[in-house]
Amino acid sequence: MDETLLTQDAFVKVALNVPLRSTFDYKIPKALAYRHAIRPGMRVKVPFGKGDRHAIGLVIATSASSDYPEAQVKPITALLDDSPIISQELFDLCHWAARYYHHPIGEVFFHALPVSLRKGERPEFRTETWWFVTEQGLHTELESLNRAKLQKAFLEAAQQHADHGLSPHLMSVLELNNNTAKSLEKKGLLRSEQRSFKHAPETHAHQRQVPPTLNEEQTVATKTLLAHSDEFHVALLDGITGSGKTEVFLRVIDALLKADKQILVMVPEIGLTPQTLRRFESRFNTDIVLMHSNMTDRERLDAWLMVEQGDAKIIIGTRSSVFIPTAKLGLIIIDEEHDASYKQHEGFRYHARDLAIKRAQGLNIPVLLASATPSYESLANALQKRYHWLKLRQRAGDAQVPEMERVDLRGQVLKQGFSEYTLERMRQTLERKEQVLVFLNRRGYAPTLMCHQCGWIADCDHCDANLTVHKRANKLHCHHCDSHKALLHQCPECGSDELFTVGEGTEQIEGVLNQYFKQTPILRIDRDSTQRKSALTQITQKIHEHDQAILVGTQMLAKGHHFPNVTLVVIMDADVGLFSSDFRGMERTAQLITQVAGRAGRASKRGHVLLQTYHPEHNAIECLCSQGYEAFAMDGLRERQQLALPPFQHQAVIRAESQHEQQAMGLLMQLRNDLSVHLSDDLQMVGPYAAIIVRKAGQHRALLSLKSPQRGNLHASIALAAQWLEQNTKNQRIRFAIDVDPLETF
Numbered sequence: 001m002d003e004t005l006l007t008q009d010a011f012v013k014v015a016l017n018v019p020l021r022s023t024f025d026y027k028i029p030k031a032l033a034y035r036h037a038i039r040p041g042m043r044v045k046v047p048f049g050k051g052d053r054h055a056i057g058l059v060i061a062t063s064a065s066s067d068y069p070e071a072q073v074k075p076i077t078a079l080l081d082d083s084p085i086i087s088q089e090l091f092d093l094c095h096w097a098a099r100y101y102h103h104p105i106g107e108v109f110f111h112a113l114p115v116s117l118r119k120g121e122r123p124e125f126r127t128e129t130w131w132f133v134t135e136q137g138l139h140t141e142l143e144s145l146n147r148a149k150l151q152k153a154f155l156e157a158a159q160q161h162a163d164h165g166l167s168p169h170l171m172s173v174l175e176l177n178n179n180t181a182k183s184l185e186k187k188g189l190l191r192s193e194q195r196s197f198k199h200a201p202e203t204h205a206h207q208r209q210v211p212p213t214l215n216e217e218q219t220v221a222t223k224t225l226l227a228h229s230d231e232f233h234v235a236l237l238d239g240i241t242g243s244g245k246t247e248v249f250l251r252v253i254d255a256l257l258k259a260d261k262q263i264l265v266m267v268p269e270i271g272l273t274p275q276t277l278r279r280f281e282s283r284f285n286t287d288i289v290l291m292h293s294n295m296t297d298r299e300r301l302d303a304w305l306m307v308e309q310g311d312a313k314i315i316i317g318t319r320s321s322v323f324i325p326t327a328k329l330g331l332i333i334i335d336e337e338h339d340a341s342y343k344q345h346e347g348f349r350y351h352a353r354d355l356a357i358k359r360a361q362g363l364n365i366p367v368l369l370a371s372a373t374p375s376y377e378s379l380a381n382a383l384q385k386r387y388h389w390l391k392l393r394q395r396a397g398d399a400q401v402p403e404m405e406r407v408d409l410r411g412q413v414l415k416q417g418f419s420e421y422t423l424e425r426m427r428q429t430l431e432r433k434e435q436v437l438v439f440l441n442r443r444g445y446a447p448t449l450m451c452h453q454c455g456w457i458a459d460c461d462h463c464d465a466n467l468t469v470h471k472r473a474n475k476l477h478c479h480h481c482d483s484h485k486a487l488l489h490q491c492p493e494c495g496s497d498e499l500f501t502v503g504e505g506t507e508q509i510e511g512v513l514n515q516y517f518k519q520t521p522i523l524r525i526d527r528d529s530t531q532r533k534s535a536l537t538q539i540t541q542k543i544h545e546h547d548q549a550i551l552v553g554t555q556m557l558a559k560g561h562h563f564p565n566v567t568l569v570v571i572m573d574a575d576v577g578l579f580s581s582d583f584r585g586m587e588r589t590a591q592l593i594t595q596v597a598g599r600a601g602r603a604s605k606r607g608h609v610l611l612q613t614y615h616p617e618h619n620a621i622e623c624l625c626s627q628g629y630e631a632f633a634m635d636g637l638r639e640r641q642q643l644a645l646p647p648f649q650h651q652a653v654i655r656a657e658s659q660h661e662q663q664a665m666g667l668l669m670q671l672r673n674d675l676s677v678h679l680s681d682d683l684q685m686v687g688p689y690a691a692i693i694v695r696k697a698g699q700h701r702a703l704l705s706l707k708s709p710q711r712g713n714l715h716a717s718i719a720l721a722a723q724w725l726e727q728n729t730k731n732q733r734i735r736f737a738i739d740v741d742p743l744e745t746f
C-alpha cells in the first residue's frame, strides 16, 4: 500500500445545514482514490438522518481520530468537489461569524453559499446555445426561403453576424427563436455551439459620462480615501443627501479599477440597484454584477462565478453579498450604512456592515461607510477615532439644503390627517408646477377597523395585533404574520353593520388627495403598490414625465431615489417613533425624517419640509429642525452613554418562543437562574420580559437581555447560555434564538 495514504487523516468533521452547534464526524472510506485529496472547504454527500437519507455538507477539518467509537462513525458517500469551494479567507470569516453570533456553524457556511451549491450542483457557468451560419448557409440565397419568413429572417441575421455568431441575448433582441434555428440546422445552413455563459458584453455599451469637478470637501474626502487604499482602514463618509457621496465613491472606484482591483458596493435594498447600476454603467467600461434576492438560483450562481473568477470588477449587492468570493477585492463600500436591512432579522442574525469590516480587516483592504444619517454605532467609532470621519456638509453643484418647518397640529381641524396650512402649501407648490412628496409610514387604508355599536376591533387570530384594512384588495391584513381574511362589513360580535375605520394609511391618503387635487397625478409608493417586479420603475418614470405630481409613500420613499422636481416634503406624523419604548426609536425616527426630507430640492430649486407634530417644542424635534442630524445624534449618544446603552455597552438578547403561553417565559426564567451564578460582575441581565406583541403567528414570545461593558464577558456568558439552551430545549417545542448586537429588543 502507498505509504502516504497510511499517514492520511481518516476522518472528516462536516458542517451540515442544520440548527445544531456541532460538526459531524464521518469516516473517509479507505478504498477511495480521493482519500488524500480531501480538504476543508470541499463539499461531501453524507448519510444523515433516518433510513438512507443523505445531506450535503462542507468539510470543516480532517483529523486522524474521532471522538466517537469508530463503529458509530459512518463513511461519507461521495466527495463533490476537486478543490475547496470556499476560499480560506471566507472560510475564516464564516468561522469567526459562527463564533461571534453564536450561530450553528453549518447554517453559517450554507448561508454563505449560493442555493445551487447548497444543493450540490457543480460550480460551473450554465451553457448557452449559440448559432453560427455554415459555409452552405452563407452562400444560400435568402429568396429561396421566401415561403418560410421566420427562417429567412434568422438566416439573414446569421449571415450578418457570421463572424461572432448569434448569442441567446442577441437572438432575444432580434426576436429570433431556437425552433427556427433547428429547422435551418436540419437543412445544413446553421450549426450550434454550446458556450459557457458569461455576462453579456452588450450590456455596457453605454455612453460615457463626463465626471463633474469635485468641490473642496469632496476633494479632501477622495484624497484621504486614496491615501489609504492599500490597507485596512475604515472611513465614515458622513454627507448630507445630495452632497456628492456617490461621486466620491466613483472617483475612488475609478482609481482602484485602474489598479485592477474588484470593488464590492453594498446597498440596503434591491429597489435602489437599478439607479445605482445605471450611474455606474455610465461611468465605467467594465462588467458590473448584481447580487440580490430577486435573482433566480441560476443567475446568482453565474454572478457568483463571474466575481470569483475575477471577470466582474464591480459588484453591487444587498446584505448577503458580503459573502461573495472575490479574486482581488480592493474595497468594500457600504452605502446607507445606517440602514437596518443590513442586519438579518431571523435565522443567522448577522450584520453585513460589521462582517464587511471584519472581512476587510482579514484582507487588509479599506472599507467605506456612507450615509447622510450615520448609525450611532459608526458615529461613536468616528468620535473615538477608530474610523476616519469625512464630512460633506454642502450640497454638490448648485443645490441648496432644504428648510425644515414644524406645523403645530394642536387644536387644528384636520382633514384626514392634513392641516389646512399644509394643504395650502401643497396647492402653492403644485401651482408652480413642482412636485410634493407626502410621507406616512403606514401602508394600507387604515390601521384599525371598529364596530360603532359594541366597540369590537378586528384583530389577528394568530397575533396580539389589530388587522389593517386594505380597501382596494378588499382584505383585512395582519402586518405581523402576513395572514389575511376578507374585509368584513358586519360586526361578528353584535351583527351591526356600522363598522368604521380609525387612522389613516397610504391607501386612504392617496384617495383623499385624489379628491382634493383632481387635476394632479397622485402616485403611491409602498410595498403594496410595488409588488409587481417593474412597478417601481413604472411609477418613477411617471414621476419624471409630469411636472405636477404628488407622491405618497412609506419609508420606501426615503431610500436613495432622486426626484429633482420635488420641492415640498410633508411628514404627516413626525411624532411616531418619538415615544417608542425601544431605545433606538429616536435614532430611527431622526434618520427617517432626515432621509425623507433629503428628497426635497435635489436639483436647483430650494426644498421645504413640513413636519406635522403635536409636540413642536419637544427637544428632539426642535434640535433636528434647527440644528440637523449630527447635533441630534450627538445628544442621543450622550444620553446612551449616561444610560449605559449600546454602543457604549455590548448587548445580546435571547429570544424564546412556544405555542404555550408560559413556556417561553418559564424557560428563560430558568436560564437566568442557572446562569446567574456563573456570570461576571459587570454582566447585567434584564428580563425575561414579554415581547411587545406577545403572540405572533401563534407563538408566545419572551426575551432576556444581556449587557456588559466588556465584549469578552458578554460572549462568555452567551456561550454558556447557548449550551444550556441546546440541552434544555431538546425534546420541547420551544424555539430559541440568540441575537448579538440586536437592533430590536422587544
Ligand code: ADP
Residues within 6 Å of the ligand: 212, 213, 214, 215, 218, 239, 240, 241, 242, 243, 244, 245, 246, 247, 248, 396, 397, 398
Ligand atoms: P449623494 O450620494 O451624497 O446623495 P450624489 O453623488 O448623488 O450625492 O450627488 C448629488 C447630485 O449632484 C448628483 O446629480 C451628482 O451628479 C451631482 N454632483 C455630485 N458632485 C458634484 C460636483 N462636484 N459638481 C456638480 N455636481 C455634482
Ligand code: ZN
Residues within 6 Å of the ligand: 451, 452, 453, 454, 455, 456, 491, 492, 493, 494, 495, 496
Ligand atoms: Zn359590534
Ligand code: ZN
Residues within 6 Å of the ligand: 460, 461, 462, 463, 465, 478, 479, 480, 481, 482, 483, 697
Ligand atoms: Zn397576525
